[in-house]
Amino acid sequence: MAHRTPAPVRALGAILRALLGACTLLALLAGVPYLLLAVGHQPTELADGTLNLLQQDDGTLFFVVLTCIGWAGWAAFTLSAALEIVALLRRRTAPAISGLRSLQSLASALIGGIVLLAPTAAAAATGGPAVAATASHAAGDSAAAPSPASTASPQASEADQDKWPEHTVTSATELPWDLAEQYLGDGKRWKDIAALNPGLPQLAAGDQYLPVAATIKLPADADAADTSDRGQQHTSQTGTPPTSAELRTDTPASKEKAEEPTSVTVQEGDSLWTIADDHGDPKDWPALYEENRGAPLPGGGKFTDPDLIHPGQKLALPPQLTSKPPASSQEKKEKEEEKEQPPTPDDKDTTKAPEADPGTADEAPETAPDASAPGTPAPVPSGDNAPTQTAPASSSALAPAAVWTGAGALAAALVGTLATRRVLQQRRRRPGRRIPMPTGRPAATEQGLRAAQHPSGFSLLNATLRTLALNAAAAGRPLPALDAVVLHETKVDLHLAEPQAPVKPFTATSADQSVWTCSASSADIAEPEQLSETEMPYPALVSLGWTETGGHLVLIDLEHIGILNLDGNRDTARQVLQAIAVELASTPLAGHLELTALADAAPGLDTAAPERVARIADPAAALTEVAAHTADQRNALAAIGAETLRAARLLDDAAGAWTPHILLAQDLPDHATTSLVDALTAEPRTAGAVITTHAAAALPGLTWTLDCPDAEQPIVLPGSRLPVRLQGLADEHFADAIDLLILAASDSDVPAPTWPTDEDDAETSASSPVPAPSPPPADEREDDLPGEYAELEEADEPGAPDSERAKAPAKEQPQPAPGELDGPTGLTLADVLAEPTKPPATAPLPAPSTLPGPPANAPALQPQESLVTAPTGPTVLLLGPVSVDGAVGRIDSSRRNAGTELVAFLALNPGVDHHAIDDALWPGRLVGKEMRNAVVSRTRSWLGKDTDGHLHFPRVQDAGDSRYRLGPQVSCDWTRFQHLARTGLAHHDEDGTLALRHALSLVRGRPFGGIDPTRYAWAEPTIQEMVSAIVDVAYELSTRCREASDFPGALWAARRGLLAAEESELLHRQLFLAHHAADDLEGLREAATRLVRINEQLLDGADMEAETAELLRNLLPRPTARTR
Template identity: 25%
Template structure:
């Protein structure tokens, strides 16, 4: 078949290159385009001969482009794609030539299949030429590359070439191929790049220390030709990757299991990721078959495999070799056996793990720890609680200082999913006891899942595989930067391996790139601390974390500096392949992802900040601290000149409506703008799981038409629990006058509420659909009358974790409505209406600077000096404790209220 395809391609290519000019010579005629006949052409008296001449001219131009494209593709093929140039105006013909030429070359004896050649646009952007010292056999198989399976590699397999995919950058390539984004510098140095160098799709980058990948096989290839890893392309999914490279699309759970530190949601993978593939000769476990919506079977429940369901009851994990700094494998500490050569068996469970166990009670445990820990990117519940609390504070400060009608740029979808997992995990966390400023969370116990804490004193050595020790150090730095009890502890991170921790935006954390320089500076600080030991504040401690391996002389100096320095501690990493430290304070040994020990103590599950968690921490902290904003979706463009907004608020506003609940609605309505309540239902209220049913209703309102699998993943519930609560919600909602259920059965696999089910948030959006700044004041009053308190005020612990961005948008919208109505009322001297509107806004955002400032102005104009001064003290205290500067307008207002005038700003 390959030979027949090659012969057909050769005939087609020959016909194009030789047949086209022969036909043009035989039937073409350019005589009508002679200069002597140009007058006839311009006069419009064209004949059939003129049309033939034009067609002939176009045909010759196309043939010239075809010939030039063929020459370019031949040169690129003979040079192994190292020599390629872009030919103008050939984008329509060059892919055709590339495909035909690839089929011809593939049919030559001794040449492997080139099924991938030509799948992507051959005209790649200017690429970095592979150094001549790198043989073609050392090029990692990737889209657009050609490789002969019979060629013998001329170099060691410790370096390969990576073809850049769409959306990749040096950081993501290093993170996917090395497991550490900080190693992008190695790629840059090997290819003569800098951080500012453009990285374009199609570029070939030498990856030092990466084992040579196997050739990529096309569909239908023998199982043993499957590659070790594949780069995700546009349109790929785990299903299509498994079908293309493993020959069986239902083996996608194996790929998800092997890449669980990268893939959080199997339904969402990103272009440019490098995904590890399982060996084809392994027997694939049974994959769950699709389950209809009305079935009681749990689609995430794995088939029995003979292994115990309890992770703690499984056998001792297989020890595998771990890479050190040079890429060579070293056995973990304490294990003298040879490293295992066969991969560990896949986990028992396949697909997204269920986080909430099968339980219908509200007081049942919400999460099973191990699956949730995998979803959380390695963060334990206690550390997730510290991170979540810090993000909440940052978002609140950011929201309180934003301009009217603006919205902070939200984090990416994958980061928001991890934030939701951390929020859910934090609700189940046990707060550590007896903590000090240098206490860090290093893991959780195996049995009761209680936090394992460690007090950093002197020198602490973290020993184990380099990647795992760095992940544990990442957890240490995250804890020191996020935990409330470490607010006065200064943290110094040394080395490129943990430079990402600066994104945590802690004022007490700083970065130092060179260990030698920081050691000398630490020695001076330690000397001053020893001299003034009696005068030191016990709460002002310092921890220096070294992310890179230290040399022997640096280790000796480190011990000398930190061994007895008051209030100072150091954390360093080491691996089993190096000479053990002769003196140190304590050793934390990381055996694998599931086991670590402090000294010779009991084993515990280490807290490891892996690649997904690192990306999420960087993204979430950046979005929570950025001052960049976009126009809010509830805000319209400024109205054109001459267009005014009607201001006609009512004369009387009922204060009692703040806590009133409209129970006379004739259709099911979920009240979200305050304590959560589902009113207007026509069925029987369930006797249990009421809060869960309300959450399900809210999720369906915000995510209409989604699948049951997506719902289970987002809510982090077991499928059986989801079905039980959906049945309760269906009965509770009831049916309309025509007997149609408000929660119909999802026979199509997509869940959709009846159009008659709504929420007070939907009602508010209808009132302001023209934009808050263009909505008449009467409609703004109606919108604020829906407010009964802070949105989702009584969300139960562990519930509504998916709705954090939704809740922020509700608060921001209500705050802007209150400000607009308050300003209009001030301008028209309706002070009581302004006060009423601002109280409604402050019920949602009690620390917002603009709301408090406008309330100060209202109380000042009403003559309530005592209340105005109280609000002034509140505003200034918030700015001082949170560490931000007040707006210029706020400062001038405070001067006017407190001093009777605005201070002179110019001499």
């Protein structure tokens, strides 16, 4: 364990430094003038006129000049100190004065040390909250049974009510959500804190500021230490975290001492039971306690409570525990595979050791405590929200999601761009083919992105800032200049460059009105219809990192900054530049912006995002482009009479006139830096900025310089003075992000994967019932279908008698002329219909389906009555909103999401071990067995048993291979869809068509619809496969029905496929053909209009495909050109 100075010693050091600074400041401000007056020679000594420059000086003139120099130095320092004090009172950065920077730095250091004296002393007096060392466990720890620090008897629980960790409120802006995020890792757990403090109504309300100086009890699993830093320090060179034995045991001086350690150092997650287990017998923990009773604790006090041990505490091992060396990492791994700790039951907070109940525990523990063992009072967090240890972001061996921790905005921007590009890829995909998906490290990186994203924050930020622009324009006020934006889960804070009265929806949270805030529940946020008419007022906002406390995202306005210089460690600065570049290339906030990458800055970004990024190799050309952009915008500002860019953005005629242009440069030519700074920082400011890692010494003083540290150390932002941890992208993760963007923009498709045959899933298929398809709704509008198709009645469904179908006229279908029609046309529906041409002649029949023919091992078609069978067990529904239907047990609604995700994962990935489950449900986190087993146990109880008494979620020890899988009576709509689709595509007859219809009847919406964006990070490849398969089946069935003159059936099939992919022009073309064949011209027009609306919402307006536009030209009547 890395050495950590005790808190009292650190506080004493800070106090001494502050007192020394105060004495130094007093000596400089008061002592220097006293000495100058007492021993100096003042200019008044020369006032008698006796000075003769032609005579030899007796020293008087020299001392007078020396004294004057002293007075000048004192005046300069006094001025610097005064500026720093005024800036401190105004919570602003003191202006830099040329020639006085060294004196300003000295004054700032001295005054800053004095200002920090009060909170440091208060922190020392209050003391850190007591942290139970059982807060979390790494996946490899050997806590195999209830330990002395994991369960409690009722008597011990009552005795320990006064020993909860505590927090003292020191700021007037602390919220319950913030405390839960800081200490529990999840803001949603503020209710747990409120339950422990019933006397505080502000906690019960949840959205009120806490009273200053209030002492708040925290749950036992509250984590006040920054475990990620310690984890990073102990990570080995290969990226593998050390074992608990390596961290606990003092470094031996010899091999014999290594085999017989005499003491250990407590780590986060330890208990007396686990330490005794590592060094001998866990039942010897009482001897370990007796050996250390009364020993001093870190930070003061004595060790008198066996239920509460502290990280950093030294424990001497008794003789019975020193005769066995600590367990090696391999031994612990073997233990992990052999046994899993029983979970804590749902209905109890603290319990004694559970009995061996095969229905609630996965595996029996290898060692159980004696019946005579005393109670173990320390409560253990259980459930889905229990905190877990986050792996350090700098380790190369981390799970992918851990790398992106804190990069919520960057992750959300990338995931949003990937989603949009894949929608377009699905539109271009040929039937029977698939879109390319990442594999290997890029695939793991994408999973990490999806687990770390916070898209809801984007929506809140976008809505609040657009509302601010609306209200500022109505009030005739310019937009405020922003030093920083802090994005919380439920609110947005604006840190202003200059204090001013707030504009709705924001309110001032500081006395000087320098910080504005707006909560997500504010009634002043404008409606979406109003927001759509307003441009983003700060399009150059980009995330820089996150706050040191609370982990809230911090964004800066590049337009306000002008030049952002990333100084300090070159590698860190480059990684920060790469993170900013990727976010700017994919952010949805800006709408549109232009990026220029100079030389080798952000390599590959221009290929990954060509619509925003251009690369210029010549520095002179890049600087000329920046100068031209700034000059053009200043001329435009003068032309409209706007004083500032922020005022111009509020004008009605400003649409598209102020596109930001940002230059990314690792190095800048020295001869051009002055002109570049002048162009970007001169008033009025323009929509331009430069981000560079150039040496700060070579740049003028008006640049915004951030000193990027060597490690994860916080920096202080200029202006707002916020302590921030910078986010960066290491080279390998930056390369992954570029690969993901390039792959998602590819125009090529790939062969479809081979689905499991009936022989492969015979065991599952034989016992898994087929979910009955939902009956056709009486009103199509209730089926999430386009309103223009509501005229089709149930009698017109494919199941109607043949006599009903015969009434529909048979007609040859027009088809585009032969030849490849590549790419979008750029035409709107009005453009298509406005071209006066002659009515098209009868076109050839539509091309036959391009789906592959029946495979050689095509399954034999089952009798019709066997296609639909009532389910006899739970059904996992994935082809729409995710749910589990038919579970006979009960589960708390707050824990249903984790159980549902586990069931969905096992339905698609049967036979996995607990490592795969951890990576899927908790990516990037080291999950203890308590959490995993609790979720597994609750899910098993929720699914229940079948009629024969067999569990629908069997115990892992009952499986021959010790793997997790669902029971044979649990069915899945996707598995059933695959079976029916494979059967239907292989048989081009009436029964094959019926199988395709049954397959489509399972589709209820877009696969995995309605999920939490931060969950199901593992499911993206499966979602894309489902979408492609549904569209292919819908296309095939619609084609078959239309060729058989079953036009209602053709419409039903296409509409059903559009439930999963409404943007698929392949299916929209099927709709057009079916409407035309049924002589439904009005329905054809409405269908075409709907496609235009969908295209307008893709990437702020996607063009109609050439093939679709050509088809509409052939199908829709248009005015003919008159001949004279």
